[in-house]
Amino acid sequence: MIKVDNIKKSFGEEEILKGITTTFYKGKTNLIIGQSGSGKTVLLKCLIGLFKPDDGNIFFEDKAIQNMDDEEQRTLREEIGMLFQGGALFDSMTIEENVMFPLRMFTKQKKSEMLGRVNEVLKRVKLENVNKKFPAEISGGMQKRVSIARAIVNNPKYLFCDEPNSGLDPKTATVIDNLIQEITHENNITTVVVTHDMNSVMEIGEKIVFLKNGLLVWQGDNDQIFKTDNQDVTDFVYSSNLFKKIRDIQISEQ
Ligand SMILES: Nc1ncnc2c1ncn2[C@@H]1O[C@H](COP(=O)(O)OP(=O)(O)OP(=O)(O)O)[C@@H](O)[C@H]1O
Incomplete structure (x- = not known):
């Protein structure tokens, strides 16, 4: 489990994360979603230690990163698996x-x-x-x-994935999403996925955190996201014509 407590991060004068508080659950696929520029990647980078938050705490299980000594930080780094956007494989090395x-x-x-x-x-x-x-x-x-x-x-105890589906066709993207979720369940990993893909939200959104302009404006699961009346979330969900059509069919059947 990862607990995020009132994380703030600015670059220069601009406050990118304005106090994010949430929990990412163990054994679940936790998604960070939101429009481009909302702060998803900055939050992910704070979680993996690439950015140091200006304020707030991040707890891995019950231990705040800020209070970890060098040895504990090294252990934590070894417990983290990272799936980078685009895969980031080394071209000159074999798969093995x-x-x-x-x-x-x-x-x-x-x-x-x-x-x-x-x-x-x-x-x-x-x-x-x-x-x-x-x-x-x-x-x-x-x-x-x-x-x-x-x-x-x-x-790893923690798996972080940055846009794992980018560049894949819809069918392959779904296979990859499902694989990430299966591995998460099998190994009881706390998995955090940054995505803007509504298919991923539907497929594997066991916990979803919705960011807007550096604020967490909604959280829930992939069932609740279709029932919320939060306008920002519904704008995001129904920005795709496919989901609009599904909604219209459901309404007409009621
Ligand atoms: N190292 C940095 N220095 C200065 N500003 C940054 C830095 N990294 C991110 N930002 C700014 O933070 C804001 C949020 O960026 P972020 O990459 O988190 O967005 P995002 O929600 O992941 O968007 P996208 O879906 O397009 O990847 C942007 O305005 C970006 O310019």
């Missing part, structure tokens, strides 16, 4: 070397042990016989699977 990278960084395992784990996670994301290929030799969807394998190879 890419997935092994965090093990080399954070463990002292023997090569055979690391290989065993690499094969295990590649199998989990349904990728076999690609170990010796390079990222450019496999499809975008397969590259995303490799990125997921790399993000979970260290058995």
Whole structure:
């Protein structure tokens, strides 16, 4: 579980996060949504320690990051898996070397042990016989699977995903969303996903945090989001014609 308590972050004169308070649950896919520029990525970067908030606290389980000593911070870093936008695989490394990278960084395992784990996670994301290929030799969807394998190879307690669906066709995007959710449930991970994809909201939005101009204006789940009368949220949800049509059909059937 991650608790965010009144986080504020400014760049120069501009206050980007204006006091965000929420909880991201263990074993669930927690989504941060909102329009472009609302502060989603800045919040994610505060969570993973790339930005230091100006005010407020972030608790991993019951421990505030601000109060962690160096050793505790190092342990926390090892407990975090990150799925970057676009995958961010190393082009000059094979798939196997890419997935092994965090093990080399954070463990002292023997090569055979690391290989065993690499094969295990590649199998989990349904990728076999690609170990010796390079990222450019496999499809975008397969590259995303490799990125997921790399993000979970260290058995993280926390998984952060920045726009995991960008650049994928709708069907592959859904497969990737579902894979992230399954892995979250299987391993009881606290997963936080930044997205603006309504399909992801519907598929995996077990906890949804909606940001607008650096403020949290709504939170709930993927059932509640279709029932809220919060205008900002409904504008976001029904900005897609598809969802407008679904709503109109539902209303006409009532
Ligand atoms: N390092 C930085 N320095 C200065 N301003 C920044 C920095 N990072 C983000 N910002 C500003 O913070 C605001 C929010 O940016 P952020 O990337 O969090 O938006 P977002 O909600 O993730 O949008 P998008 O969906 O387009 O990625 C923007 O106005 C951006 O210019």
